[in-house]
Amino acid sequence: VNAFSSGNARKGLVLDINVERCHSIKLELEKEYDKVCGGAKRQYSGDMANDGQQRDDMELTLTAPNWITLDKTVFSVSPGDKEKFVLSADIPANAKGTFNAILSAAVKNLPSVKSGKKLSIEVVPKYDCYKADIISDEKISNSYSDEYAQFRIRNSGIKQASYEISLEAPSWVSIEPKKLTINHGQTGSLNLKINPGEEVMEGAYAVKIQ
Numbered sequence: 475v476n477a478f479s480s481g482n483a484r485k486g487l488v489l490d491i492n493v494e495r496c497h498s499i500k501l502e503l504e505k506e507y508d509k510v511c512g513g514a515k516r517q518y519s520g521d522m523a524n525d526g527q528q529r530d531d532m533e534l535t536l537t538a539p540n541w542i543t544l545d546k547t548v549f550s551v552s553p554g555d556k557e558k559f560v561l562s563a564d565i566p567a568n569a570k571g572t573f574n575a576i577l578s579a580a581v582k583n584l585p586s587v588k589s590g591k592k593l594s595i596e597v598v599p600k601y602d603c604y605k606a607d608i609i610s611d612e613k614i615s616n617s618y619s620d621e622y623a624q625f626r627i628r629n630s631g632i633k634q635a636s637y638e639i640s641l642e643a644p645s646w647v648s649i650e651p652k653k654l655t656i657n658h659g660q661t662g663s664l665n666l667k668i669n670p671g672e673e674v675m676e677g678a679y680a681v682k683i684q
Contacts, residue, residue: 503593511565513566518593522549607628
């Protein structure tokens with residue numbers, strides 16, 4: 475700032491103007507993408523942070539499928555502090571595809587001060603989550619001897635799964651083990667024990683593994 479007297483004498487004054495962000499908020503989510511199985515229940519935590527210089531009352535709104543809910547919508551947060559909230563997802567068993575939960579936060583009475591986040595949930599149908607493929611020869615020959623035929627089960631789903639193995643077959647056919655836990659993308663081995671007695675007639679016998 476410059477000032478002049480009647481005698482053209484100049485005097486100057488230097489001012490420092492300190493600009494501060496009085497109102498500022500920030501939404502934080504623990505994750506912004508998840509891949510889950512149909513029928514599962516999930517919770518996602520988040521924070522409503524006050525980055526400003528004053529205590530503010532804030533409102534949080536959610537736009538999402540009706541199976542995604544919010545535990546809290548109104549906050550009063552001191553400067554430099556944060557408050558937690560939780561999104562809960564009770565995913566239908568038949569859901570399939572990607573679903574978005576859009577969160578919008580604003581300072582009460584100051585809607586221009588806002589923040590937003592989006593959580594994308596990719597849902598795989600329950601059956602496909604734990605899908606198993608059996609890898610085996612379609613035909614096994616036996617010459618009245620006690621022997622094992624090995625085959626594999628591949629977990630083609632997206633989650634670790636425990637499979638209970640059942641067998642529909644003649645009494646001289648059995649399977650080991652009867653329970654198998656396999657990580658997704660991995661395979662596990664099973665043994666089919668075949669031991670036909672002399673009384674068993676020659677022919678083709680159906681064996682069903684499930």
